[in-house]
Amino acid sequence: MRELLRRAARVPFGVQILVGLVAGVALGVLARSMGGTADDPNALTTVLDTVGSTFVQLLRVVVPPLVLTAVVVSIANLRQVTNAARLAGQTLLWFAITALISVAIGIGLGLLTNPGRSATIDVGQASASGTQGGWLDFLDQLVPANILGLRASTSVEQGADGVVTGSSTNLSFSVLSLVVLAIVIGAAALKTGEKAEPFVAFMRSALAVTQTALWWVIRLTPLGTAGLLGNAVASYGWDLVAPLAVFTVDVYVGSLIVMLVVYPVLVKAHGLSARKYLSGAWPAITLAFVSRSSVGTLPVTQRVAERNLGVPREYASFAVPLGATTKMDSCAAIYPALAAITVAQLFDVQLGVWDYLLIAFVSVVGSAATAGLTGAVVMLTLTLSTLGLPLEGVGLLLAIDPILDMIRTATNVAGQAIVPAIVAKREGILDVEAYHAPRGRDPLALDDVDRHDVRATDGTREEQGSDGTRVATPA
Template sequence: MSSSTTAPPAESAVEKPRRRLRLPSFSTQIVLGLVFGVLLGWLALSMGPAADGEENWLTVTLSTIGGSFITLLKAIVPPLVFTAIVASIANLRKVTNAARLAGQTLLWFAITALISVAVGIGLGLLFQPGNDSSLSTDAAAEPSSQGSWLDFLNGLIPGNYLGLDAGTSLETGADGVVTGAETSISFNVLQIVVIALVVGIAALKSGKAAEPFVEFNRSALAVIQKVLWWVIRLAPLGTLGLIGRAIATYGWDLLQPLATFAVAIYVGLAIVLFVVYPIVLRSNGLKISSYFKGAWPAIQLAFVSRSSIGTLPVTERVVERNLGVPREYASFAVPLAATTKMDGCASIYPAISAIFVAQIFGIDLSITDYILIAFVSVVGSAATAGLTGALVMLTLTLSTLGLPLAGVGLLIAIDPILDMGRTAVNVAGQALVPTVVAKREGILDLEQYDSVNTEDLFADDEPEVEGASDGADGTDGIAGTSEDRELEPAR
């Protein structure tokens, strides 16, 4: 009897799997963008201006790359905020603690702001930045715009259903004759939040008649999120352009006479970020390392972009996916925080700046003045909600104290340098408060919080299984959970 054996196939006949080029992790890409941005920024700085006195080609290129990335992010914010909040409200139809969540959110906004402004006042008195400055008041100049207590009403009431603002600037020639006009369109996030809340509540009250609209809104949200994460993948390139532009163009030479002031600001920002926030986390039973690991992508992008609104989509994502905050709550709390929760711009900076302006103009501040600084920092960020820039809060603080607004002109030169740190702390606080409130209300996913995987943050959402309910696998986006789901305490 003969036995036949099958010869193994030749090695060459076996099809070897193709190796895919493995790119570095997204966090590594961001760091590489930061490093190369610094190098290119210093190179652009060393090249000096072009022959005609304008910025050289490398500086213009870096500015274009960074500016285009922020423009793309900001363009996606209005539809994202609107659809996310409307879907969130539709999902909260059975939730009885929605009002309590909103109240707790505002309370913690105020608590952390009060602590931050106390840090700012303490450092202002310790560093005495105005007394140590060599600046002369001759360089002082009043700002073109300033904050007002009426800004809250102006920012809260929508001028149109899209929350858009149009502004026109006139171009004049050397002889003062108007040669043209340029109209720019911007959006007010606070107004969009108000519009979305009204529409969402109306849809909730309309019952079955609004179901087609709610389903359309969910579909639109899914599409918007897909586009958003295509934009987010450009973040390493945007980081390169933004940090490169910063180094190439900011007023580093003007930093020396304001060195004490700048150091006081950054020390205050560091104390809030790395001392105050960890104490708040620990006192609420949350791991400090998990928070920073989860929130770091948003904090990092905020530092280089200098825009809380531009970072808003990433902030909302980290709060949900990394920190374990339910998306029904996060889609409301994070956009609200992006307009009213600014511990860097609205607390630390105006406190130290007010002390600086008072000292450089030789004005003594009383205990009442320091109490007013604290009051403006806690309440003023809501009064100026929807308006961007720390200078708005600074002018509101100075005008409330009766200090010369001309002092703002002394600080504008190095404002971009300070703005990077301020925005990072702003965004860190915007991620902190929803996390703390969710933990205190028992709705935080502690397992998700303690097992942060930052790479999952930027992974493409898996396609939904036909017939499966929204949110069954947690991969459907910001607010696409089943409409019948309740916010229940985490087990």
């Protein structure tokens, strides 16, 4: 048994994920053939759901300490970086540029295919979603509620007669709040100077411990992939997709155009290999597809951005967590544009040029306004309410949302990896050799000393370990 485990460990990680994908589809088809419903699933579907959800939950558990320690350490290391403000500005600018391109593709596909005209769905059964977004949500998510960035929500359970039968309180964290909190702490440590060195050293040690724990969780990815994809196949079928088939195809086509055409063109325009970009970001993209969680995929996205795409750790620790909350080219651009056109056509509402400009505006700015909130439903309600379209249209699209969310999240994460690489290349700090290096080495494995070459702003090459130590050598 031990020898079998050793042989399995030597199998390339990408191959392991591929095996998990195939196994997930096979198990999902088997579970679907066994019958069962969403309210009463069969045993295999329950097992797949449990395995997949447990894996995502483990990833999410690692996210808060990873974001907090990584951003604090990266801010503390900014004393060696002279253009930190420019990096932040360039990051936000490229977030907006790629979002604008994405929403244009979404609107173009919607006008070309008219997804609402071909939909066979009864609008009389539509109901407004209970989850909605507003422009003030950004400020609410921006200010941390406490030192851990935790937020509590209470739900009340009522019986058929309206009598309260119980209540439950759920705790959740806002990644955006954690990023803001970590930036403040890191800036304070930077300002304090020498007296803060023991604290910064502690945060570096905590980051190293967190990365080790993260590696353990990441090694479960093939198993989690099988559970997540298997449950998706078992739970959703063509009978749900058929009434909105054109809309579904549009979302997938639009997302694939952005991920496989727009992003490669952008990296090619900056003198980088499109093939190396896709192969480098692929571990994060595949995990995002099956997990449907940018936050859950965040540790892997940051990992591939640093090791595969050559983004300096100081910058990646800031840009990737920020992107996981505000960089959503599919959820916040392609999807709401197509959904707004679909809902307008379903309810016979004519959209004019001004309405399409509003869709573009909401897509570029609105992802920040809904940062940290759940899924694309919030972004969709924000778009529909801004255009004055019936919010009942949201309920018509919810049935197939999990199917769409797979490709949406994959595209989001692909964008969260590409922008730091583009900005780093433009600013001359990208490790181009690491970007174009062969992909034979497992990008997600942690070495005893996790060394990372980065290009310093003064033209020297710096070799940095996970403990934050740096040795400058001539470039």
